[in-house]
Amino acid sequence: MSGSDNQQGGSSERFGLYGWSMVVVAAVLMCATLPGRTHGLGLITKRLIEDVEISKMDFAQINLWATLIGALFCLPCGWLIDRYGLRRVAVCVVMGLGVAVLMLAASRSMLQISFWVTLTRGFGQSMLSVVSITLIGKSVSNSLPIAMGVYSVLLSCMMAAATGLLGNQIVNFGWREAWGTQGLILLVVAIPCTLMIRRRSGARDDSPKATDKQQRTDATLAQAIRTPCFWIFACSISFFGLISSGLSLFNQFVIAERGFGESIYHHTLVIGLLAGLVANLATGAAARFISLRILLTIALLGLAVSLGVFPWVDQLWQVYTYAVGMGLAGGMLTVLFFTVWKHAYGRSHLGAIQGAAQMVTVFASAIGPLLVSASETVTGSYASVFLAASAISAASAVVASFISVPDASRGDWDPATIKSPTSETPDLCPANP
The missing domain is CATH 1.20.1250.20 (MFS general substrate transporter like domains)
Structure with a gap:
């Protein structure tokens, strides 16, 4: 892509x-x-x-x-x-x-x-x-x-x-x-x-006429969940929600384990928020010119690096650098999660598709604190959480770099553009040039 x-240049709106x-x-x-x-x-x-x-x-x-x-x-x-x-x-x-x-x-x-x-x-x-x-x-x-x-x-x-x-x-x-x-x-x-x-x-x-046209050119929920694109975006971004919710709940303990006090914890919250705001605007602008697949890969790699180095943090500037990295990755992933569904699947069934994706994120956020707490209890340290999460983020980045993202505005879901003569639905993930 x-x-x-x-x-979405094809729309008249x-x-x-x-x-x-x-x-x-x-x-x-x-x-x-x-x-x-x-x-x-x-x-x-x-x-x-x-x-x-x-x-x-x-x-x-x-x-x-x-x-x-x-x-x-x-x-x-x-x-x-x-x-x-x-x-x-x-x-x-x-x-x-x-x-x-x-x-x-x-x-x-x-x-x-x-x-x-x-x-x-x-x-x-x-x-x-x-x-x-x-x-x-x-x-x-x-x-x-x-x-x-x-x-x-x-x-x-x-x-x-x-x-x-x-x-x-x-x-x-x-x-x-x-x-x-x-x-x-x-x-x-x-x-x-x-x-x-x-x-x-x-x-x-x-608008029945407009709706009929959209029905032909937009993906349904059933079609969307058949694509690798849906699952890599939904699951990788939900994983960030999982690890973020778990670490946020125990963040004071996490910071204390590295030898820093509560005031530093509050500083990291502010720094992470500011970095996230910058990433929100930058990602929104960049997504007009850079593939969503590439942006997702960059965000997941940034998340992997930030998580992977934290167990060795022992200086104040390193803690703040970690907060910036997490804020930037989180800000990018937030915008991508909000953007990809309409771009890839159109607006006709957008509510159902985003509802399914949102359900995955809520489930992940719910079990995050349990997994983080259980890992710390078993290993005696939060370091194992960071290392495992870093490895999963890096693996997700590799997978994300190979997926293909459909483009609904280009007619990827229009049966007239599908090359398979035996199927009335798009391929598992229409190819992007």
Whole structure:
């Protein structure tokens, strides 16, 4: 695939004011998933456990199963988006998340907490995430990589601000009051944002003629999951989520094992965030001219190097260099995950395809802390985690360098362009020139 293949030049839709407004709306919607994410729930975990008088182990089990069950919400969400349109689904999902957050704030028993945490995971981390990233894919055409880069930067800034504000609310007013406020904000603020979404952004029946043409030239979910491209992007980027979630949860212990204090840990968070923002914008710009396959390979190699050298870090500048490397790799992988699905498979079934990919990432993030903790328990050190993860990242980079990425705008999924006379579906991964 040449650099120019990354551009969706064949579409007549222009990326104007509406497209930019949808980038902002999508970032707001993704930020609204905070109550359903690990670092959001982490803000209230200690107070919730003490208030309801349940053990840490019980809550850990609740969170694990809530995350795994919540991941299953991704698939029906994608199908509903493709069938009924983004606006309808977005309104329902935001309302569901708002109610779940309000009910969790009022929960008094372990059973109630289990139920409502599961729904916050399902509606927030899973469904609303799918809505957010699908919104850009269905609203933006020829500037998708740049839009995803800007979206990633906006999201990082919004998440940082929202986390800080929520943390202050919890400290000053208590977790129930703060959580209840989050539920009201979702219902009062986020829903009006969803009403800005045009019906044409995702609804199949808005333009039957255009839809029929897209149906012929875009991949279905069944076709997408038959391609190596889908699995290498979904699994390699999900692996970053796995190792990132595991290391983030135990990051203070990881840094301490190398002989550094808590203040250094906080410094690495800031440095990693800034490096990620730079990578978001750079990757969004580069994806217009450089193959997504090459960018994925570079990101995975950078991740492999960063992870592989950490067990030998013993100086402050090395810790900061590690944080920069992880931030750059994570920033690149984030934009690639948001960009590849529409580029490779088109927009007709984008909700279902991104839903399937999002489900893989949620599963990976859920088991990451367990694998990291188990590895440290068995070996007595976090070094084994870094070395194993580095090897897997390097191997994934090698595989990524050989895959072929389809280009939906070029008609790779149009049966008329498929050379096999005995098949009505594309080859496992259409070749790129």
